[in-house]
Amino acid sequence: MRSVAERVVAMLVDFELIERARNGDDDAFNQIVQSYRKRILGTIARLIGRPEDVEDVGQEVFLRLFFSLDQLRTAEVFEPWLYRLTVNAAYDYLRRQRRRQESRMSDLSEQQVILADATEGGKRRDEQQHRTRIQEMVQSLLEKVSEEDRILLTLKEVEGLSLKELEKIYHVSENALKVRLFRARQRVLKAFEAETSKSAGRV
Amino acid sequence: MNQMDEGLDALWARYRDSCPDPEPTAQFMPGLWQRIDARRTASASIFRRLSQICVMTTVALILLMAVVLIPRIQNVLVYSATYVDVLLAENGNDDTDLLAMGDI
Numbered sequence: 001m002r003s004v005a006e007r008v009v010a011m012l013v014d015f016e017l018i019e020r021a022r023n024g025d026d027d028a029f030n031q032i033v034q035s036y037r038k039r040i041l042g043t044i045a046r047l048i049g050r051p052e053d054v055e056d057v058g059q060e061v062f063l064r065l066f067f068s069l070d071q072l073r074t075a076e077v078f079e080p081w082l083y084r085l086t087v088n089a090a091y092d093y094l095r096r097q098r099r100r101q102e103s104r105m106s107d108l109s110e111q112q113v114i115l116a117d118a119t120e121g122g123k124r125r126d127e128q129q130h131r132t133r134i135q136e137m138v139q140s141l142l143e144k145v146s147e148e149d150r151i152l153l154t155l156k157e158v159e160g161l162s163l164k165e166l167e168k169i170y171h172v173s174e175n176a177l178k179v180r181l182f183r184a185r186q187r188v189l190k191a192f193e194a195e196t197s198k199s200a201g202r203v
Numbered sequence: 204m205n206q207m208d209e210g211l212d213a214l215w216a217r218y219r220d221s222c223p224d225p226e227p228t229a230q231f232m233p234g235l236w237q238r239i240d241a242r243r244t245a246s247a248s249i250f251r252r253l254s255q256i257c258v259m260t261t262v263a264l265i266l267l268m269a270v271v272l273i274p275r276i277q278n279v280l281v282y283s284a285t286y287v288d289v290l291l292a293e294n295g296n297d298d299t300d301l302l303a304m305g306d307i
Binding site: 030033034037038039041042045046051054055058059062063066067130131132134135137138141157158159160185188189192193196 | 242
């Protein structure tokens with residue numbers, strides 16, 4: 001199991017390439033996309049929880065990057081900038097989804113089974129099925145908070161971004177982020193507790 | 204940290220592991236460039252339309268000035284009279300006086 005602390009945070013491209021892309025070099029832009037697409041698609045997958053729409057949102061992120069590169073002050077802030085675009089695209093997607101009132105999770109009894117697995121480290125024969133259930137479980141918990149908090153919480157808890165990195169992405173103070181994260185986590189924790197007690201009640 | 208917090212942290216970790224970074228499909232890059240080109244074309248056509256509107260407005264203003272303002276200016280007496288006419292109109296009486304003195 002790869003822990004969050006092991007997350008690779010190194011820049012994947014050099015500043016010169018970013019500068020070239022900023023100056024309208026399509027080949028440089030292509031190289032940037034190829035370097036970052038896997039990481040960004042992974043982040044999007046965990047933010048939106050819908051594998052079938054990940055590429056579409058990912059293309060939207062790089063499309064926004066292409067047309068906003070000239071607004072980038074320096075190449076040093078490229079990664080927070082890219083994450084900001086990712087967050088915005090994911091947020092737009094989630095907002096559209098909520099408007100459509102599509103529910104990802106319907107089978108509550110299944111959630112309770114997953115919860116027992118998640119907390120006690122249950123052994124599953126079908127690994128893929130187990131993964132899917134974990135994903136659904138987390139998605140259902142994250143639905144208890146707003147889209148903004150869901151994204152913030154995922155970036156912190158799942159993606160493992162530090163408060164400093166989040167500060168650069170959100171342009172707000174560390175203290176404000178701490179408060180927001182604490183409240184969001186409390187809400188998710190409450191939902192998690194509710195699910196756990198339901199699960200315990202069934203046993 | 205209580206048991207629930209630990210349970211939630213474990214769940215985040217499991218979620219992270221259950222969602223590895225997906226491999227982009229072969230359609231990712233062509234699809235992206237298609238969208239970029241479509242946006243570029245749309246921006247270019249908006250710019251073209253805006254410039255067309257600007258040109259049309261300018262031409263219409265020039266025509267309006269030509270049709271309405273220029274004839275009005277021409278009708279004003281100052282612009283239609285010749286230099287001699289203006290001199291005559293202003294100094295007509297002085298000339299009469301001079302002629303009269305010559306006769307004497």
